[in-house]
Amino acid sequence: xxxxxxxxxxxxxxxxxxxxxxxxxxxxxxxxxxxxxxxxxxxxxxxxxxxxxxxxxxxxxxxxxxxxxxxxxxxxxxxxxxxxxxxxxxxxxxxxxxxxxxxxxxxxxxxxxxxxxxxxxxxxxxxxxxxxxxxxxxxxxxxxxxxxxxxxxxxxxxxxxxxxxxxxxxxxxxxxxxxxxxxxxxxxxxxxxxxxxxxxxxxxxxxxxxxxxxxxxxxxxxxxxxxxxxxxxxxxxxxxxxxxxxxxxxxxxxxxxxxxxxxxxxxxxxxxxxxxxxxxxxxxxxxxxxxxxxxxxxxxxxxxxxxxxxxxxxxxxxxxxxxxxxxxxxxxxxx
Amino acid sequence: xxxxxxxxxxxxxxxxxxxxxxxxxxxxxxxxxxxxxxxxxxxxxxxxxxxxxxxxxxxxxxxxxxxxxxxxxxxxxxxxxxxxxxxxxxxxxxxxxxxxxxxxxxxxxxxxxxxxxxxxxxxxxxxxxxxxxxxxxxxxxxxxxxxxxxxxxxxxxxxxxxxxxxxxxxxxxxxxxxxxxxxxxxxxxxxxxxxxxxxxxxxxxxxxxxxxxxxxxxxxxxxxxxxxxxxxxxxxxxxxxxxxxxxxxxxxxxxxxxxxxxxxxxxxxxxxxxxxxxxxxxxxxxxxxxxxxxxxxxxxxxx
Numbered sequence: 135x136x137x138x139x140x141x142x143x144x145x146x147x148x149x150x151x152x153x154x155x156x157x158x159x160x161x162x163x164x165x166x167x168x169x170x171x172x173x174x175x176x177x178x179x180x181x182x183x184x185x186x187x188x189x190x191x192x193x194x195x196x197x198x199x200x201x202x203x204x205x206x207x208x209x210x211x212x213x214x215x216x217x218x219x220x221x222x223x224x225x226x227x228x229x230x231x232x233x234x235x236x237x238x239x240x241x242x243x244x245x246x247x248x249x250x251x252x253x254x255x256x257x258x259x260x261x262x263x264x265x266x267x268x269x270x271x272x273x274x275x276x277x278x279x280x281x282x283x284x285x286x287x288x289x290x291x292x293x294x295x296x297x298x299x300x301x302x303x304x305x306x307x308x309x310x311x312x313x314x315x316x317x318x319x320x321x322x323x324x325x326x327x328x329x330x331x332x333x334x335x336x337x338x339x340x341x342x343x344x345x346x347x348x349x350x351x352x353x354x355x356x357x358x359x360x361x362x363x364x365x366x367x368x369x370x371x372x373x374x375x376x377x378x379x380x381x382x383x384x385x386x387x388x389x390x391x392x393x394x395x396x397x398x399x400x401x402x403x404x405x406x407x408x409x410x411x412x413x414x415x416x417x418x419x420x421x422x423x424x425x426x427x428x429x430x431x432x433x434x435x436x437x438x439x440x441x442x443x444x445x446x447x448x449x450x451x452x453x454x455x456x457x458x459x460x461x462x463x464x465x466x467x468x469x
Numbered sequence: 470x471x472x473x474x475x476x477x478x479x480x481x482x483x484x485x486x487x488x489x490x491x492x493x494x495x496x497x498x499x500x501x502x503x504x505x506x507x508x509x510x511x512x513x514x515x516x517x518x519x520x521x522x523x524x525x526x527x528x529x530x531x532x533x534x535x536x537x538x539x540x541x542x543x544x545x546x547x548x549x550x551x552x553x554x555x556x557x558x559x560x561x562x563x564x565x566x567x568x569x570x571x572x573x574x575x576x577x578x579x580x581x582x583x584x585x586x587x588x589x590x591x592x593x594x595x596x597x598x599x600x601x602x603x604x605x606x607x608x609x610x611x612x613x614x615x616x617x618x619x620x621x622x623x624x625x626x627x628x629x630x631x632x633x634x635x636x637x638x639x640x641x642x643x644x645x646x647x648x649x650x651x652x653x654x655x656x657x658x659x660x661x662x663x664x665x666x667x668x669x670x671x672x673x674x675x676x677x678x679x680x681x682x683x684x685x686x687x688x689x690x691x692x693x694x695x696x697x698x699x700x701x702x703x704x705x706x707x708x709x710x711x712x713x714x715x716x717x718x719x720x721x722x723x724x725x726x727x728x729x730x731x732x733x734x735x736x737x738x739x740x741x742x743x744x745x746x747x748x749x750x751x752x753x754x755x756x757x758x759x760x761x762x763x764x765x766x767x768x769x770x771x772x
Contacts, residue, residue, distance in 0.1 A: 161660050161662075161663065162660060164660070164662055164663075165660035165661055165662040165663070167662075168661075168662035168665070168666075169562065169661065169662065171554065172554050172557050172558045172561075172562055173558060173562070175551055175554035175555050175558060176554075176555050176558035176559070176562075176563075176569070176573045178551065178555075179551075179555045179573055179576050179577060179580070179632065179636070180572050180573055180576040182576070182580065182629055182632070183576045183579055183580055183583075185591070185595055186583060186587065186588075186591045186595075186629075189591055189594035189595040189599060190587060190590045190591055190594055192594060193590070193593070193594045193598075260489070261489045261492060261493060262489075262493070264485060264486040264488075264489030264490075265486065265489040265490040265492075265493050267486045268483075268486035268487050268489065268490045269490065271486075272483055272486065272487065273487075273490070277490075280494075281490055281493075281494065283758065284493075284494055284497050285493065286754070286758075287497060287501075287751070287754070288493070288496070288497050288500075290686060290690075290750055290751060290754045291500065291690075291747065291750075292689070292690025292691070292692075292719055292746060292747075292750060293585075293690070293691075293692070293693075294690065294692045294719040294720075294722050294723050294746075295500075295504070295690070295722070295743055295746065295747060296500075297723070298722055298723075298726050298739070298743055299500060299503065299504075301726055301727070302726065302736075302739075303503060329496060329500075332493060332496075336493070360476070360479050361479070361483075362478075362479035362480075362482045362483050363479060365482075366482065383582065386582050387582070389584070390582075390583070390584020390585070390586065390587065391584070391585075392584065392585055392586040392692075392693040393692050393693055393719075393723065396723075396727075397723065397726065397727055417584060417586045417693075420586050420589075420590065421586055421589075421693055421696055424589075424590075424593070424696070424697050425696065425697060437590075438590055438594070441586065441587050441590040444584050444586070444587055445583060445584070445587045448582050448583060448584055448587075449579055449582070449583075451582070452578065452579050452581075452582040453575075453579070455582075456575070456578055
């Protein structure tokens with residue numbers, strides 16, 4: 135006879151339930167842990183930015199308190215005109231950290247960075263913005279599909295390769311053309327740097343132009359305005375914040391770029407306003423000198439201070455660029 | 470009269486913008502052409518597989534290729550998991566209005582703009598002096614093992630530098646995965662973790678690979694961050710341990726072109742090294758572009 139134990143099936147059900155329940159619990163536990171892990175990584179991403187500032191700044195701190203550093207590289211030495219010689223010699227700004235009397239004036243380096251960056255911007259921005267206008271407003275789909283990947287290709291060229299070409303090839307061409315006093319000078323480095331920042335300026339400008347709604351153009355064209363006039367006086371003004379962002383971010387990229395200026399600028403820290411002199415930039419100074427300084431010496435700390443300054447400058451430029459992009463977005467959404 | 474003049478200046482304006490495009494294209498052609506013409510002649514199997522000889526004026530660049538590959542492999546292992554998880558946070562977990570979301574977004578965009586030389590300083594100050602120094606103090610009794618330039622620290626420095634690349638590419642991919650997939654999974658009772666691990670990530674795999682490849686191509690070309698964190702001009706042996714120093718293609722180019730005693734003798738070697746580095750980065754970029762275009766095509770078909 136089929137005598138079933140009535141307790142048995144329900145027992146099984148109970149077991150199965152508790153099995154599911156424990157499985158569910160462990161799934162929820164895993165879910166919770168996974169969420170925390172993800173959050174931890176996001177925290178790490180934020181922490182890295184702070185860590186960069188803290189650990190670059192930490193190595194620079196002795197400039198402000200160490201007695202040794204104060205003697206050689208006080209803030210006065212860094213930023214104001216100094217007398218390095220006899221009483222009646224004119225005061226000067228000199229960067230010459232490896233010498234009997236180490237001289238740490240950062241002005242020639244600031245000037246160098248600024249000169250090279252300005253040349254790069256003046257060379258790159260008209261080209262890049264004009265090219266962006268062409269691909270966004272006038273070109274056919276086919277041309278656009280050729281130009282964009284090629285600009286991406288340009289962006290993919292490592293900066294050491296551009297530096298190499300500026301050093302070996304472009305410097306010789308420019309020398310033959312203009313007969314500069316120095317073969318490696320601010321113009322040579324600036325032009326090479328300009329080539330390096332064309333992609334970033336082009337890409338951001340192009341994004342800004344294509345973000346302008348089609349209706350702007352249609353309205354203008356419907357009123358009988360010619361395509362170029364539409365591009366010039368309707369689309370371009372609407373995209374202005376984006377173009378500003380492109381320039382600001384291009385500036386930030388140029389001022390921090392290292393290998394190109396290290397190889398192509400001549401690296402002489404001369405305090406002059408001439409664009410045909412050799413220059414030494416902030417970034418190139420760090421790259422050229424950090425390898426040979428004594429760990430913890432005033433020179434070492436000053437180089438980290440230069441790095442911290444570069445970090446702060448580019449950080450501010452980035453924020454500014456982001457703000458411009460944000461403004462463009464709000465403007466285009468019509469709020 | 471007036472319309473004719475605007476017509477004319479319009480033509481000029483259009484012509485000038487087109488010219489700018491052409492100039493940029495010509496520059497790229499000139500750069501690549503110059504390197505191809507001077508670089509491909511010296512290439513040979515021996516050049517790729519032999520070590521440098523006679524003070525870098527002869528021989529090959531194998532140690533530099535080996536060092537570069539090892540460096541980017543270590544970098545990828547470090548950067549991809551972190552980058553993917555940050556992207557998952559940004560796209561799957563955060564609320565777009567929360568302060569934490571905005572802070573993370575800001576951190577990522579600022580990280581992308583930090584100059585590469587500053588990453589180098591960070592590598593020295595944080596990885597070598599702080600992490601390496603403390604590891605030596607705690608585990609090696611103060612003996613100098615990890616508190617010095619090493620391939621591990623160079624790779625981690627590059628990982629920090631390429632983090633935004635991985636995050637942004639992965640985020641793009643996550644954005645392209647339809648929400649219905651997530652909703653279906655959640656509706657069947659799967660937890661969020663299960664949904665992401667079993668539904669979203671498998672779909673995002675090619676995109677994550679693209680991010681990794683782009684990071685590698687970026688990392689392989691960067692020299693400034695590894696100047697002080699582990700790259701060496703010449704080493705008789707290949708790097709075998711995590712704390713070995715290494716030779717690297719970009720660094721090789723830099724040293725060879727600025728500190729060579731005989732520039733004319735090294736010129737062919739130099740050009741071929743540049744050719745190899747460019748070929749490597751372009752090949753990687755090309756693969757990434759192809760994967761991406763295929764992904765877009767697939768997306769269009771499903772949409």
